[in-house]
Amino acid sequence: GGTPPVPGRVAQLVTDFGLRLFRAGWGHRGDTNAVLAPHGATSVLVALQVATAGRGRRQLEGALGFSIDGEGGGQVGDTP
Numbered sequence: 724g725g726t727p728p729v730p731g732r733v734a735q736l737v738t739d740f741g742l743r744l745f746r747a748g749w750g751h752r753g754d755t756n757a758v759l760a761p762h763g764a765t766s767v768l769v770a771l772q773v774a775t776a777g778r779g780r781r782q783l784e785g786a787l788g789f790s791i792d793g794e795g796g797g798q799v800g801d802t803p
Contacts, residue, residue, distance in 0.1 A: 733789075736787070736788055736789045737761055737762060737765045738761065740761060740764070740786075740787050740788055741762075741764070741765070742761075743788075744759065744761060745759050745761075768787055769787070769791060772784065772787075772790065772791045773791060
């Protein structure tokens with residue numbers, strides 16, 4: 724595994740994921756109000772990383788932009 728991310732860096736990674744999630748879900752609708760809880764979405768996807776291996780794990784790491792084993796999950800789709 725890699726080196727665990729620094730706590731301040733984890734907060735930035737969660738924020739980046741939340742912004743990508745918002746843009747993917749609601750960014751194209753200028754007249755829609757939305758509430759987003761990136762911490763909740765991140766918590767679920769991190770829990771799934773713990774229970775997943777192989778391709779599914781790599782996809783989760785790519786979506787989040789980081790791995791529970793350390794940074795570097797890469798990006799799927801948009802870049803930060």
